[in-house]
Amino acid sequence: MDFLGRVAASLRTHRPRWVRVQAPDAWGRYVRPEAGEAAFHVVLRGGAVLTTAGGARLALGAGDVTLVTGAGDHLVSGGTTVGGPASWPAVDFGGRPYRLLPEADPAATPAAHAVREPTSLLLSGVFRLDGKGEHAPPVELPETIRLAAGPEQEASVRGVVELLRHEAARPGPGDGFPPDPGTDAVTGTLLDTLLLCVLRSWLREHGAHTGWGPAVYDPAIGRVLCAMHRNPEQPWTVERLGALADLPRSTFARRFTESVGRPPLGHLTLVRMNAGAALLRDTDEPLRVVAQSVGYASEFAFSTAFGREFGIAPGAYRREPGIRVA
Secondary structure (H helix, E strand, O other), X not given: OXXXXXXXXXXXXXXXXXXXXXXXXXXXXXXXXXXXXXXXXXXXXXXXXXXXXOXXXXXXXXXXXXXXXXXOOEEEEEOOOOOOHHHOOEOOOOOOOOOOOOOOOXXXXXXXXXXXXXXXXXXXXXXXXXXXXXXXXXXXXXXXXXXXXXXXXXXXXXXHHHHHHHXXXXXXXXXXXXXXXXXXXXXXXXXXXXXXXXXXXXHHHHHOOOOOHHHHOOHHHHHHHHHHHHOOOOOOOHHHHHHHHOOOXXXXXXXXXXXXXXXXXXXXXXXXXXXXXXXXXXXOOXXXXXXXXXXXXXXXHHHHHHHHHHOXXXXXXXXXXXXXXX
């Protein structure tokens, strides 16, 4: 797996949750991501309007993909909806994919004002993202990333959207049918792939020189980062890492720091601490084993480094796994 793949895999901490949004008339729904979630909307047919918390309106057409990285509420609507957003129900993802959402309440959308629209079909959902983990981007992503349909959209994005359209066309519970075998698994996998495609496309167009962009597009630095993250227990030194990058020590150290935002050994410490935090959270391994697994010869050395980096002792973190390390 290359470095961008590792970035996407570590940012996404849970499988996506989604619903199929289908409405032939005027409709509107709140989308309320929780802290640490990014919402997405994939327009498979028809169109919609996305209104951000700041009031910006973004018209979406068939084939458009939008990722809303901000934690604020936003609105998704279609047709002519009256009655005000306060009357709109919130989308409930709730781990129930392929639930057909009802149309807007007729009392909130009088027939005299409703405009008959071609049926719109969207996949809307959320990714749970870890913004403080080992791959957290040093630069903030924009609140909204939109990949518009058309010749400028990457072929890989168009391909994933077409496959999602195919899966969404299969009969499901919202249509009164049992789910088609494998549809949920296929859709979840495609959405995971779509997140990677969105990040790659945005980095290529806007972030190639900021944040993780230089590391992603620098084969030498990317090779070193992959080695660090794959084998944090190795006795890495600047000399060894520079040799892996096939660069002189001083050139490597300078290039790594400029690309990643931390010097090589400083970043290695963060990688080891995050790997150790994951083992503390997800396993019952003794502290001695955790320490050795991430490159420390003793519990004391690991505990000292962990407390210095995160401000909490490993034992306290294990007892309170809900605590978020920085």
